Amino acid sequence: MINVCFVCLGNICRSPMGELILKKMTKERGIDLSFNITSRGTEAEEGCSVYRKAKQTLEKHGVEGDHVARQLTRADIINNDYVLVMDSSNLLDVIRISGGAFSDKVYKLTSFTNRPRDISDPWYTGNFDRAYEDIYDGCERFLDFITAEYSTSLDYDKRH
């Protein structure tokens, strides 16, 4: 099992978008049974659903599902193989929450693309389409990396 946790600030826009996009993408590639995918916030809007505009953007692209916002803890960092953050500020916050350890499993999502960058927070920019495109790009490239890295052990689901 490959445990992946997306992290952003509030856990109501970017990281649940990442979670739901990657869940759909792993299903489409027939490898969903090999993944456990979640999301957390460094200052989570605890208990809230995915923000309406983020949900609308996902639905526009056929991405279903919801998420309840939860605060990132040190245990989440310990229990996941890949902690995928959206921007440099998230990265510093995750290092703070982890107590400085486990930095080998914390990556900016876009570090798997050919254009590493911060994914702007649509809560402030209002640009949910841009966030979707950046997160989608990051998820695709992350999965390309994973499928190359774990090519012999991935559990391809024969139902697909």
Ligand code: 4NP
């Ligand atoms: P996110 O966006 O980090 O992409 O979930 C935010 C959502 C809410 C807030 C900040 C960022 N907020 O301060 O309420």
